[in-house]
Amino acid sequence: MAYIEIEGLSKVYNVGRADELTALADVSLSIDSGEVAVLTGSSGSGKTSLLSLIGCMARPTQGKVIIAGKDVAKLPERFLTAVRRKRFGFIFQQFNLIRDVSVLENVLLPLYPLDLGMSAMKDKAMPILEKLKISHKKNLKVKNLSGGEQQRVAIARALINEPEVIIADEPTAHLDRRLAQEFLDILEVLNHEGKTIVIATHDPFVYDNRLVGKTVSMRDGRIEGVTIH
């Protein structure tokens, strides 16, 4: 059975108001464990909306979101957070790091609400920082890092809770070719380690990569077609 199952999903913003907007309409999709899936489509086609529903950031207006066999569509926020914390790591378009805080603390933040001691947390973080080659900058504030380094901090933070799925929204939008390649190389390693990866992008450099197993093209909140490579 697929790791992520989506059935008849729709997301309507501002229901009942004049500016009501259907961001997703009757979307069904499944993503297997260990797969690299890419959502493509023009801006406004609903990629980010779909990602946030998959990643338990928001609740759908209708339909089912089944993660590892459990429908999370109607879960109260508190439990949605628990699922998100346990299964997903996020890499955002704007990195979303806390700029005045050190690299290490940024990476550790997802673990703060858990009952885990500081030293145990650091033991978890250090190998990840080393793997991403930023451990030497762990005490620097994020605002003093270059774009590429910030991207790697963001990846480290997404990995700290040992997620099964990595969700990345337009990850290469702010990167040049070389850094984008570096990013894809990191993803490749992670995929080899068994992580499922879901990326939303309209960057051909990403969706044409050999890594990608499934391309889902979207338009106006609907799935136009699914290509399996």
Next chain:
Amino acid sequence: MILHPGIIGLLVGSVITLLMVFHAAVTGAIVLYRWDFSSSSQYQLSLERKTYLVSTLVNYGLAFQVASAVLFVYTVDDIHQLFVGAMCATGSLNANPIGWYALLSKIAVLFLSGFWLALNYVDSRLEESPYVKLKYGLLIGLFPFLVLDLILQFFYFLGLDPAIITSCCGSLFGGDSNSVASSVASVPVVPAMIVFYLLGAGLIFLSVAVLYFVSDLLRYLYAVLSASFFVVSIVAIISFVSIYIYELPTHHCPFDMLQRGYHFVGYPLYFTLFLAVYFGMLPGLFCPLKRNVGMNTILSKIERPWIYWCLGNTVLCMSLVTYTICFSNLTLFSD
């Protein structure tokens, strides 16, 4: 009315608490009428987020209530100097008998809001929040108690007139009047001790039993026993614990022990007692909700710390009583 700093502090604190709980209750009422779990509308989501506000408000409200109960006793104790014939809080309370009702209502509000928070805690741990309606219904029911508490407290302080000549613990808890209080004080020491220790031992025994057996009946018994332990302990404190603390065979006051002269021993005594009783009553109170399967499983997990708390505090409370008896210079029984 006396413009004592403690009184002003209490009234300000109570009004604020009341406003907070009022806000919580109104929000609760909205949640109650508009809650639709199956809906995934934005409105339902906003209601869900409001539940966080309600919990936060009631949490703070309860914390303030605990603090205000302590401040109340402290203040009442302090203003005894203003009344002819008053030597401690008893005298101040006698100066305007509404004070006793104010004290009772404070205790009631503490327990009720404590129970509500427990229900809230358990319910929010269930994915489908099955008791939202019950919860907010009860919250609205809790509100009048707080209003009553504030009113009683206000009229108690308003009615205080330093010209009043009051009677104090000496006469209230003395043998020769025929009030409830004095009959409590004249409960003979030996039977009071026996009942106190028997009930305490029973509570400890039941705590262990409840930990190992899932029977509902045991839990109801546990709750009843806890409640009785509260009453019996108060009687015990007036009847014999007090005289050991004061080392005076005729001094039965339940408040003097909160004063510095007695090393504030009253505070740990009452705190452990309240906690023991509160946690001892919880498992029984939640039994009727066990029909819900999710509740049943979650309760069996959450219940354990409650029982530990009850057990621990019962032991602490009883040790404290035993300690004061053993290390008192007063000897009632010579061997």
Next chain:
Amino acid sequence: MIKHLKIIEYALSSLLRRKTKIIAIFIAYTLTVATLASVLFLTHALKTEATHILQGVPDLIVQRILGGRHDLIPVDYAEKIKDIFGVSEVKPRYWGYYYDALTEANYTVMGAGDAALELKLLDGKLPATEFECAVGKGVAALRGADYSNELILVNSRNIGVLFDVSGIFQSDSSLLTNDLVLLTNEAVIDFFGFEPGRATDLAVTVQNSNELQTVAVKIKKLFPDARPITKRELTRTYDMVFNWRSGMMLTVFCAAIMALCIMAWDKATGISAEEKLEIGILKAIGWDTDDVLILKFWEGVIVSMTSFLTGLLLSYVHVFYFDAFVLSTILKGWSVLFPAFQLTPSVNVLHIFTMFFLTVVPYIASTVIPTWKTAVTDPESVMRG
């Protein structure tokens, strides 16, 4: 537990990052606590001083009331009072107030009775002749009258009288002797021009303090124009006055508290875009609304506690090291000599508790709703710029 420790650490660092924003609320908070605490510390200290005075006061004082006003009492009342069962001693006391136009201060002029003997002298001896006097520190300082100097006071016949200063008082509680001018009984009678055979009041000593009330009733029966005042009554009156004064002050300062709350509300509501993004990020990476509420709770505790303690410290220094120089101008009514004496430091737990209720509770209450609004920030919002 560990979770809370980590969140406290983060709360601290996040407060430090927003220093400039926090500083305003910190100052307002500290000042409110400091004013409140100064009022309570001061009244409590004065109360303690008053209690000291009362220790030297006789069990029972008998005054005479004429036309509803205090009048001089015939000394021969003492003989009959002495015959009442239980009374061991009756002593007439001679004293009065003296307004010194030169320094614009009120002195208490008192005849040297037994009570005065118990007071410790700093230097010198008690007045032995009609031309000697002993004075309190305050009087000495005001008049520049040192030991072996002279003191000129104008008597009731408007004639200046010269006294040799034979001693200066020292006492645990300087309030007690600060404004005191001690003369011999005869000198007082002459100075004020009391009618012969009259005293200011009678000090009655009763063997068994339980019988005080009965003795008082008997005196009242014997002399309908007498007003017996027991020590307890005095204590109560003092208490009333002090509580009332501090109560009034507190009521006034409620306005300050209101201002603090409005400011706290405003600060908590007006959260910057940066802060909002930060909360959004925290929620997106796995913090629950509850966790954010805990974070905000600890932030509130840290701000409250630091302000509260700083305020307490400030007011302690203000009242006990600087003689409450700010407040004393408001409280001028006490005495012109007021700023001259040193208050004995003493702090009451009840007052600290009360201050907590009057400042921390309103502060927390006014930040709850804005804080909650922040905490429920939609995590999805950070997915889009």
